[in-house]
Amino acid sequence: MNQLTHLNARGEARMVDVSEKQVTTRTAQACASVRMHATTLQMIVDGDHPKGDVLATARIAGIMAAKKTPELIPLCHPLLLSKVEVTLSPDTNLPGIRILATCKLAGQTGVEMEALTAASVAALTVYDMCKAVDKRMEIEGIRVLEKTGGKSGDWTFET
Amino acid sequence: MNQLTHLNARGEARMVDVSEKQVTTRTAQACASVRMHATTLQMIVDGDHPKGDVLATARIAGIMAAKKTPELIPLCHPLLLSKVEVTLSPDTNLPGIRILATCKLAGQTGVEMEALTAASVAALTVYDMCKAVDKRMEIEGIRVLEKTGGKSGDWTFET
């Protein structure tokens, strides 16, 4: 039967014991989007505008945030990420920026939270750098796209 | 004319100079939602289930994250938050949890990023505590609802 495993029998939060779980290679991929005004996106994308540094700054912020996950999410285990990659792509249909974060490790717990945190903080950083020109941006669609490894096996979000 | 003020003339990221801005009382309110399966929400809400600690844990995580904003968002200024409040409400129509974060300070920069970060990390914490029972949750609707103070004055998100 399913349970909220982060709570003990008295309903109190705890960091669950993973010491008996197997060490396997685990990956997770998560996404997020920042929806903005078309002219804001244009300002980021434009050839004669500083496209590079908005996306580069958000990419670095996302990577560093993945490493901070156990400091931010109270019941996450500390773990040794072996890979983090964050990509940001302008999408004129949104319009806005689409973010994809991939994390990997050989360990006893999954890395969904690390991928979700990386995507979220990259999105917040885009927001921060554009908020002076666009007050109505919105961050949306933060979810896990797929994960591999671990007892529950591979899984893909199907729409 | 509007500009991406976090970039200098060469398009390089910088933390902008706010030393000439006025110290005023500033507030910001941001929201986020975690959409989940109705039975997951029921599990959090149910009288004989540990409702308290899921929401209490996310609330604390959100408050602590607000204080970490300048560590997470590269170009945010360090600042002295004078108030942080995070509320989480179950919504059976969503179905899921609605989050509201309010920040306040007397200072030279706004606190939108702090409110957005608090709401985002509270949402990620709810996600973390429920992900063993629901792999298809989604975090959405992260945006600023209103802000007061500062040169640009009061502002409310109008839909």
Added chain:
Amino acid sequence: MNQLTHLNARGEARMVDVSEKQVTTRTAQACASVRMHATTLQMIVDGDHPKGDVLATARIAGIMAAKKTPELIPLCHPLLLSKVEVTLSPDTNLPGIRILATCKLAGQTGVEMEALTAASVAALTVYDMCKAVDKRMEIEGIRVLEKTGGKSGDWTFET
């Protein structure tokens, strides 16, 4: 012969080399108490008072502090805690709150400092939340109750 192993031959602090120590499952349990006025305890415990969040907040603070131990204690090794549990129990005889922290990992060093840090920070958090109503609280009895694993084997504090 016993030595203060955290100091080298010149008496200078160092983080000792544990790379030759065996990886074994290690646990440690530590305790702490917050002694307070009986009416302060009553305020925490009372049915119509917010008992939940004082103890829930301290519980989360203790768990998060366990993960911060190598940041706080200069010569502690970074390690991968596989479990942290913190329980807080009102004790009308004290009167006050009794705290118990349990940590576990498979690694090369013991986790006493992590359990002690979790108990201490949980105690400080109780103090913080009650100090407006009781200036004369005192934190006491911070010690290791038992540890298992490692070269020195299992050990229990006997009074």
Added chain:
Amino acid sequence: MNQLTHLNARGEARMVDVSEKQVTTRTAQACASVRMHATTLQMIVDGDHPKGDVLATARIAGIMAAKKTPELIPLCHPLLLSKVEVTLSPDTNLPGIRILATCKLAGQTGVEMEALTAASVAALTVYDMCKAVDKRMEIEGIRVLEKTGGKSGDWTFET
């Protein structure tokens, strides 16, 4: 009437609004003790033993921990400490080490928690450096000795 001000009307934790409180110079002094076996103390104190670095390490750890207080204690406000001093004195009557921490700032909230955190972490650091030779140490007597400034005025712990 007194209240647990860190909780709102629904009993939920929050960081209280201090923006209307006056900026005054505030100080707090807190103490802690590490009780140990007399031979452990002798090892720290002995002329031909590395006395300096045990106490120097704990002193630095205490000072750095004072600055980390708002990261550790969930509802503490970030603040700009203008002074931190930690002293550690061997006491052969205890036997053990007595710790005194003093914090000061001009701000809107008191600095008791900073002084208590500095004293606690200095004590934990002494414990860490001596635990290989003494498993039965105990940290005790963590309390505020006196505070000055703020609305509630000066106050001294009277025994």
Added chain:
Amino acid sequence: MNQLTHLNARGEARMVDVSEKQVTTRTAQACASVRMHATTLQMIVDGDHPKGDVLATARIAGIMAAKKTPELIPLCHPLLLSKVEVTLSPDTNLPGIRILATCKLAGQTGVEMEALTAASVAALTVYDMCKAVDKRMEIEGIRVLEKTGGKSGDWTFET
């Protein structure tokens, strides 16, 4: 008479009391260099190589490090930086990268350590990103170039 003010009369480290110092606008500029093989520099600078992200990553790392100064340097006061700017320039004569960091705040202490820390961490980040192709790089010339504000007034490093 000059003194090492970070030590008290007993020669023990402390965070000195700055509460009586005046709040003035203070700036500091510091520099650092990473000397490398000419072909390594060429690889960073080359049109068809990823110049942008090496320098962009180091720039962000330097800015974020400035904010971490009081966490890294034990006796530095926490402070509210109002501006941080880090520039990195390829110099084929060195050959290598020259780094300039500028910090500013209105406060009671100078910001030399923040500028020096920003320059140092930017240099370490360049080193990290190039070390796979060049093991013999060297970081040198970390010093304060000029400072303004504060009791001691304006000052420029004269060679």
Added chain:
Amino acid sequence: MNQLTHLNARGEARMVDVSEKQVTTRTAQACASVRMHATTLQMIVDGDHPKGDVLATARIAGIMAAKKTPELIPLCHPLLLSKVEVTLSPDTNLPGIRILATCKLAGQTGVEMEALTAASVAALTVYDMCKAVDKRMEIEGIRVLEKTGGKSGDWTFET
């Protein structure tokens, strides 16, 4: 062919995948120097001056900084240091302080950045504690002296 491995095919920063690399014992030794006025050095070294705490404080700062490396250097992997040692030696010929930092772990990545960060932050701490008496200090000669372990094998900096 050599590449800047921290960048992907599009030239974007990433934390490279080390999950296929072998776990071996790895060490690295790095150095740094703080050049200062001879009278400043004399003040640190003098028998009746507080030599101990300047060097002890810098030593602790260096050890703690080694543990913070993945927080500071964006693309460094989190890792479990099994040993950190930092030594500081007065050198009247420089004149100044010479710093040597040694790090060790059993893991999948080298520890050069950890040793370099420890040496750099120890140097910055010496600078901080002496800057009130000597504005013209300079930090120089930060480089890796030798490393062992890993695929590329043992290596020594030869002048």
